[in-house]
Amino acid sequence: LAVPLDNTSFLVTGGSGFLGQYCLRHLAKQFPVVHAVSRNRDGKAADGVIWHRADLRVFGAAEALIARLRPSHLLHLAWVATPDTYRNSPENIDWLEASLALIRAFGQHGGRRFVGIGSSAEYGLTDSPCIEDVTPIRPVTIYGKCKAALFSASDAYAKRFGFSAAWGRVFLLFGPGDPPQRLFPSLVAALSARRPIMVTDGRQIRDLIYAADAADLLLRLLANADAEGAYNVATGRGIAVRDAIEWVADELDARQLLQVGAMPRRTDEPLSLVADMSKVARVLDWRAPTSLKSGLQEVLASLGHGNASPMREGGRDSCVS
Amino acid sequence: LAVPLDNTSFLVTGGSGFLGQYCLRHLAKQFPVVHAVSRNRDGKAADGVIWHRADLRVFGAAEALIARLRPSHLLHLAWVATPDTYRNSPENIDWLEASLALIRAFGQHGGRRFVGIGSSAEYGLTDSPCIEDVTPIRPVTIYGKCKAALFSASDAYAKRFGFSAAWGRVFLLFGPGDPPQRLFPSLVAALSARRPIMVTDGRQIRDLIYAADAADLLLRLLANADAEGAYNVATGRGIAVRDAIEWVADELDARQLLQVGAMPRRTDEPLSLVADMSKVARVLDWRAPTSLKSGLQEVLASLGHGNASPMREGGRDSCVS
DSSP states (O other), X not given: OOOOOTTOOEEEESTTXXXXXXXXXXXHHHOSOEEEEESSSOOOOOTXXXXXXXXXXXXXXXXXXXXXXXXXXXXXXXXXXXXTGGGGOTHHHHHHHHHHHHHHHHHHTTOOXXXXXXXXXXXXXXXXXXXXXXXXXXXXXXXXXXXHHXXXXXXXXXXXXXXXXXXXXXXXXXXXXXXXXXXXXXXHHHHHXXXXXXXXXXXXXXXXXXXXXXXXXXXXXXXXXXXXXXXXXXXSOOEEXXXXXXXXXXXXXXXXXXXXXXXXXXXXXXXXXXXXXXXXXXXXXXOOOSOHHHHHHHHHHHTTSSOOOTTSSOGGGGSOO | OOOOOTTOOEEEETTTSHHHHHHHHHHHHHOSOEEEEESSSOOOOOTTEEEEEOOTTSTTHHHHHHHHHOOSXXXXXXXXXXXXXXXXXXXXXXXXXXXXXXXXXXHHTTOOEEEEEEEGGGBOSOOSOXXXXXXXXXXXXXXXXXHHHHHHHHHHHHHHHTOEEEEEEEOEEESTTOOTTSHHHHHHHHHHTTOOEEEOOOOOEEOEEEHHHHHHHHHHHHHOTXXXXXXXXXXXXXXXXXXXXXXXXXXXXXXXXXXXTSSOOOSSSOSEEOBOOHHHHHHHOOOOOSOHHHHHHHHHHHTTSSOOOTTSSOGGGGSOO
């Protein structure tokens, strides 16, 4: 990453989360000192990562942390992330408020570059590819509404305090270390135990991005202070969820255990949710390097099935302990 | 207004402001008890308006007020409004944070209907008519960014706490009582003193809405709890600012005092900024009743020039003391 090192220090919030671990590992490979904050537990020890324990939702906690560390670069990943229920959890509101306090403190203490994490849930229920500055922002979930609010607010704070800000709208993340309740880990767990598993009809088209690739794009964004505003964090390739599910089932020789269509599809998401990646390609010269199949192969390998692709970093050692 | 009266109580913030005075007068005509809060000074005494003095930006002030009054309906107008400098004032950030505290308290204390005030400044720099749920939200000023953030956030709080919320995006307000530094009052002041006045080339096309009409639409929105989301508060008619300026100058027989083109136009606003009013017409069956000329006639009359139109309420007695 092309970040000048003088007076540069990094703070990552949500560093013990799924995406946070990838970001931290990538950052710590390149910079001597990276600070990370987590509310739950100490994050995984990694060379060069200094952990701080704080619940940013507690009044004054963000201000105290920022005043002490005075980071020049802030990657703000922390948020409620409980699978499924996060969508309309009241905790989204707490995280919106906590985030504003964090970003204000960052601006007041000389912060220079902020990257926040949004979501494809900020877009409206459109089936067309989502274009950052064109597709209407019409979220239906509390999560999407709070993320959309934070995007606009962080932009305002940036202009107010004179730092530069960007926003990564993450689509459907997957990869080794994915929480066990989420689609692929729960699928692999059921099928490898030879239990039948109910899934939707899988007709929904999604843009699945490998977590290590998402981290790579986010860090590129963090390093590129000229890139402001919203950027999709995705591949630009839509695939039918059913195809991915069946591919995994076939790898486990368990397609007959899939009860396709036994679960209803979500009604608060469009049939197709795919990113347009031309802004990312144009501004950051970036394309997601990992194909869906090699990503899924890594997921299977991390869960004890098959071998990780030898060409790729990650794999087994990426698994959350 | 078709609001059931049982357990209904109104709170208006920013009630001593330009738009607030119109809203309060309209509300107080129809309901026995209307609460108003102002930070600066007591608002104008009016039958049925109970004034509370509080600075909502002070930590805990909003919560204390809401806990005491427990309003069922909240019309939130308060914001930084200093002519010109409000656009990039740091106070926008304070008002965003104060507004979130207010809306959270409103939700926690059983509020049922919220209407907040946004702005045409939330839209991007497009010259096409602004359509609420279609035109991209890409504000360039801190003001526009904070308003856009508050719109999304209020929507999230509404869903979290179970109240209904709408958002009025106000275009260019004018009318008797307009602060003296703003376009028409300063124009009339200069021309009637026979002083030359520098103006822009006036080629910008704007959607000017008479303040009493804006108040009428906002109260209709407040009463209509089924109407959620954003609504333009405008006329749908674009006029060249130069035409309005010259009309006023002609009424004062002072066109030769206009130094047209001596001031640069703002670069952070599009050439044309006009609302599409089809959503308002469809959902609220509303059209702005006052023509630009009769509105400007009222402005002139309120400043001591000519007579107010006999068909219209307002006029001289609407003037801020």
